[in-house]
Amino acid sequence: MLFETVLPLPRQFMLNALSKTVDRRKDDYEAQWLVKEGEEAEYEQPLVNLKHIETDKVSTLRAPFDGIITRLFEDSMQVFFTERVDVKQRRIELHLSERTGYKGRDLRRALKRQQGDFVEKGQTLVHSLKSTGMKLVRAPIAGVITKLDSSNGDVVIERKQELTPVESGIYGSVKRLSETEIELCGEGHYFEGMVGLGRLTWGELVVAARSTDFEITSAMLTEELKGKVVLAGAYTSLEVIKKAKEVGVRALVTANPDHIDISHLLGSDFSVGSTGEEDTPYTMVLLEGFGKQVLEQDFLDGLGALNGAHVVVSPRTHIRAGVIRPHLFLQPLQ
Numbered sequence: 105m106l107f108e109t110v111l112p113l114p115r116q117f118m119l120n121a122l123s124k125t126v127d128r129r130k131d132d133y134e135a136q137w138l139v140k141e142g143e144e145a146e147y148e149q150p151l152v153n154l155k156h157i158e159t160d161k162v163s164t165l166r167a168p169f170d171g172i173i174t175r176l177f178e179d180s181m182q183v184f185f186t187e188r189v190d191v192k193q194r195r196i197e198l199h200l201s202e203r204t205g206y207k208g209r210d211l212r213r214a215l216k217r218q219q220g221d222f223v224e225k226g227q228t229l230v231h232s233l234k235s236t237g238m239k240l241v242r243a244p245i246a247g248v249i250t251k252l253d254s255s256n257g258d259v260v261i262e263r264k265q266e267l268t269p270v271e272s273g274i275y276g277s278v279k280r281l282s283e284t285e286i287e288l289c290g291e292g293h294y295f296e297g298m299v300g301l302g303r304l305t306w307g308e309l310v311v312a313a314r315s316t317d318f319e320i321t322s323a324m325l326t327e328e329l330k331g332k333v334v335l336a337g338a339y340t341s342l343e344v345i346k347k348a349k350e351v352g353v354r355a356l357v358t359a360n361p362d363h364i365d366i367s368h369l370l371g372s373d374f375s376v377g378s379t380g381e382e383d384t385p386y387t388m389v390l391l392e393g394f395g396k397q398v399l400e401q402d403f404l405d406g407l408g409a410l411n412g413a414h415v416v417v418s419p420r421t422h423i424r425a426g427v428i429r430p431h432l433f434l435q436p437l438q
Contacts, residue, residue: 114187117168121152121181124163130181132157141176144188147226151183169224169246189246194263196245200230201257204239212254214239219252223261273306273416275435292435293410295403297357299376300419300430301366302387306333307354309434311411313337316398320358322347329353333415335407339396345369348386355387355417357407357432359399366394380420380430387419389430410434 121135122128133154139145145167154163167185175184201207206214214232217223223243230241247263276290310332312320318337322344325334330352336344340358342365348356349369367373370382391403413434422428 114171114189115169116174116187117185119151119165119168119183119185121154121163121165121183124165125154125156133163133181135178135181137176137178139173139176139183141173143173144171145173145185146170147224152181154181170226187246189263193245194247196247196261198229198241198244198259198261199257200241200259203241204230204232204257206230206232206239207257208255211257215252215254217249217252219249221249223247223249229259273304274433275414290435292433293406293413295406295432295434297389297391297430297432298393298421299379299390300388300417300421301370301374301379301382302355302384302419303381304416304418304420305354305387306414306416307331309333309335309407309410309413309415311335311408313399313404313408316401316404318399320344325351325353327351333357333417338399341365342368353386355389357389357391357417359392359403360390360394360397361388363394376421377424378422380418380422387417389417389419389432407432407434410436413437 122130122133125133133156136153136155138153139151145151147167147169149167151165151167151173155161165183169187171185171187173183174186177183200211204211204214211230214230216228216231223229223246225243225246227243228240229243230239232239243261245261245263247261249259250262251258251260272288274288274290274292276288278286279289280287310329312324313335316338319339320336325344325347331354333355334348334353334357336356336358338359340356340361342362345361345365345368366388369384374382391399413436416433418433419430420428421430
């Protein structure tokens with residue numbers, strides 16, 4: 105495991121200060137920046153004031169939630185803003201009747217939010233102004249109001265986020281580490297395909313292909329292949345594609361299936377211009393393309409010699425400007 109991250113990921117917004125003005129003409133305003141890159145800002149905190157050159161009217165851009173000024177673009181008057189999430193405080197219970205003295209109808213009138221609403225930290229839950237004074241309750245955390253009982257004032261706010269481990273996928277060392285990226289370095293064997301489908305995955309390579317024209321059958325896909333990356337061989341039929349799903353293979357590497365059979369797996373037609381993020385039951389890499397072609401001898405010899413190796417399968421494909429091909433990265437286990 106490399107690190108733990110929060111899912112869903114913190115929200116990120118590109119905020120445009122000119123959106124708070126009437127005419128949105130940059131040349132008509134002078135900007136007074138109240139924050140710097142890297143600084144934290146609380147909900148509704150002013151980030152920048154824009155003063156109209158002729159009228160002196162001031163427009164203010166405020167933080168949409170608690171967050172961090174990731175980037176600040178003074179020339180375009182924009183702010184890249186990233187949410188700050190406290191993963192230790194993801195659920196809180198409030199007793200509004202105890203805090204306000206309101207119950208029933210009085211509480212319902214003062215409520216500004218409903219069950220199911222998403223509230224930001226600091227947003228108003230209850231607001232009422234009476235002769236006895238003002239009653240104001242704000243949300244102590246950002247999240248969804250999962251319970252709101254107006255009869256007794258019980259409220260539950262939850263932010264359903266979990267710490268999720270992020271694994272490297274390869275054996276190696278960390279070459280470079282920053283707040284946003286990790287660059288890993290490892291030794292292995294690299295093979296490039298034509299088209300990939302699905303998402304990045306890894307596992308143990310099982311070479312089923314015995315010759316360049318070998319065609320795997322559904323009967324050969326047994327439970328022992330669950331979680332494995334299978335080199336199937338040449339042409340792969342629809343029956344095999346379906347059986348691979350039932351068995352639960354991690355990835356299927358083949359010379360070429362039919363385009364229409366892949367569409368059946370995806371549930372819709374697809375374009376090979378840009379792939380690698382499809383929601384598929386397993387990842388696929390086509391070494392040759394579509395139709396009926398034999399497996400190249402180089403693929404069979406190279407992958408065959410690495411049977412049992414750890415393999416990372418990257419299906420990402422982009423065949424327009426800046427060509428990217430799917431690839432296999434294999435590391436023999438010592």
